[in-house]
Amino acid sequence: MFDAQSSIPFNINGRSSNILDKPFSRLTNMPDYRRYLLEQGTGVDLHGKDETKAAQRAVKDAISHSSMIGLGSLFKIDSFKELEEALMVDVTIAAPNPEKVDGDAVLATLPEGNRRINVIKGGMMWPPENLDPAAKSHDVVIVNAVIVVLIDVEKVERK
Numbered sequence: 001m002f003d004a005q006s007s008i009p010f011n012i013n014g015r016s017s018n019i020l021d022k023p024f025s026r027l028t029n030m031p032d033y034r035r036y037l038l039e040q041g042t043g044v045d046l047h048g049k050d051e052t053k054a055a056q057r058a059v060k061d062a063i064s065h066s067s068m069i070g071l072g073s074l075f076k077i078d079s080f081k082e083l084e085e086a087l088m089v090d091v092t093i094a095a096p097n098p099e100k101v102d103g104d105a106v107l108a109t110l111p112e113g114n115r116r117i118n119v120i121k122g123g124m125m126w127p128p129e130n131l132d133p134a135a136k137s138h139d140v141v142i143v144n145a146v147i148v149v150l151i152d153v154e155k156v157e158r159k
Contacts, residue, residue: 033088033150039066041145049125049139051095052102056109058145059091063110068149075156080112086155087113094122094144101143113149 041064043057077083089110095101098119107115126140 031152032154034153035148036151037066037068037149039147043143045141047138049141051097051100051141051143052105054141054143055093055095055101055106055145058143059106059109062145062147074159076159077156082156084112086152088150089113089115090148090150091117092146093117093119095119096123096125096141
C-alpha cells in the first residue's frame with residue numbers, strides 16, 4: 001500500500017533526494033503559484049445582449065474592489081516588471097452563451113500580470129421566455145466574474 005507521507009527516494013544530479021521535500025514546480029519546471037487574492041464581480045449590458053461587454057464590466061467590477069498593497073509587505077519587489085512577471089491573474093467568466101464571449105477582449109481589461117481565462121455557462125438573460133408579457137422590457141444580460149491573483153514565489157524574494 002502506498003503511503004503519501006513515506007519517503008520516496010530518487011536521484012537528482014547524483015544526490016539522493018526525497019520527492020516530497022521539493023515543491024512540485026521545481027520538479028516540473030512549472031511556476032510555483034500561490035493564491036494571493038480572490039474577488040468577484042458582476043457586469044450587465046442593459047441594451048444589446050453583448051456578453052463580452054458584460055464580462056468586461058464584471059472584471060472591472062471585481063478589480064475595483066481590491067488592492068494588492070500587501071505584496072510589498074510579503075515580498076522584496078525591486079521593479080514593476082518583476083512584479084508583472086510573477087503575477088498570474090486567473091479569470092473565470094460565467095455567461096449565458098460562453099461562445100459569445102471574446103476572452104482576449106475581457107483579459108485586455110486587466111491592468112497587470114500574466115493572464116488566463118476560463119469561460120463557463122452561467123450568468124443570466126432577462127427577460128425569461130415564460131415571463132408575463134406585461135413585465136417584459138428590453139433584453140438584459142448579466143455576467144459574473146471570479147478573479148484569482150496568484151504569485152509565482154520562485155520569481156520574487158520573500159522578506
